Amino acid sequence: MPKFLLEHEVSVPEIALAAVSFEDCSLDGSVPLGRVVVAYDCWLGALDALHPGHEFRRFGLSDLELSDDDLLGRLLSTVLFDDGGSCRFIRSVVAVVNGYRAHRG
Numbered sequence: 604m605p606k607f608l609l610e611h612e613v614s615v616p617e618i619a620l621a622a623v624s625f626e627d628c629s630l631d632g633s634v635p636l637g638r639v640v641v642a643y644d645c646w647l648g649a650l651d652a653l654h655p656g657h658e659f660r661r662f663g664l665s666d667l668e669l670s671d672d673d674l675l676g677r678l679l680s681t682v683l684f685d686d687g688g689s690c691r692f693i694r695s696v697v698a699v700v701n702g703y704r705a706h707r708g
Contacts, residue, residue: 620649622689639678640664642689642696664700674703 624645643664650659668674681695 614653617646617649617653618690618694620652621646621693624648625689625693636669636675636678638692639681639696640669642693643700646693646697668700668703671703674700677703 621642622645625642628641628645640663644660647659647663650657677699678696681692681699
């Protein structure tokens with residue numbers, strides 16, 4: 604994974620744009636992991652919109668990552684304790700995924 608993604612500082616405009624996209628998604632009946640995947644995809648979409656040319660969407664969660672119990676355990680806590688609105692939820696998901704990827708190398 605390129606270092607620029609892991610070292611990228613999450614900005615308020617990125618999170619706000621991702622939250623608007625996330626709130627526009629129909630998530631009725633979605634499993635918790637589905638909400639996480641959508642939240643992370645919305646953040647990557649916001650990065651693409653605010654930083655054209657970097658193609659951040661290619662860094663979405665892989666099938667291998669989604670089958671890793673360690674990552675799933677970390678992500679599940681963000682869903683279960685999500686009481687701070689879309690911005691806080693997306694920031695938590697991004698922090699968990701980037702922390703997991705940094706640890707995995």
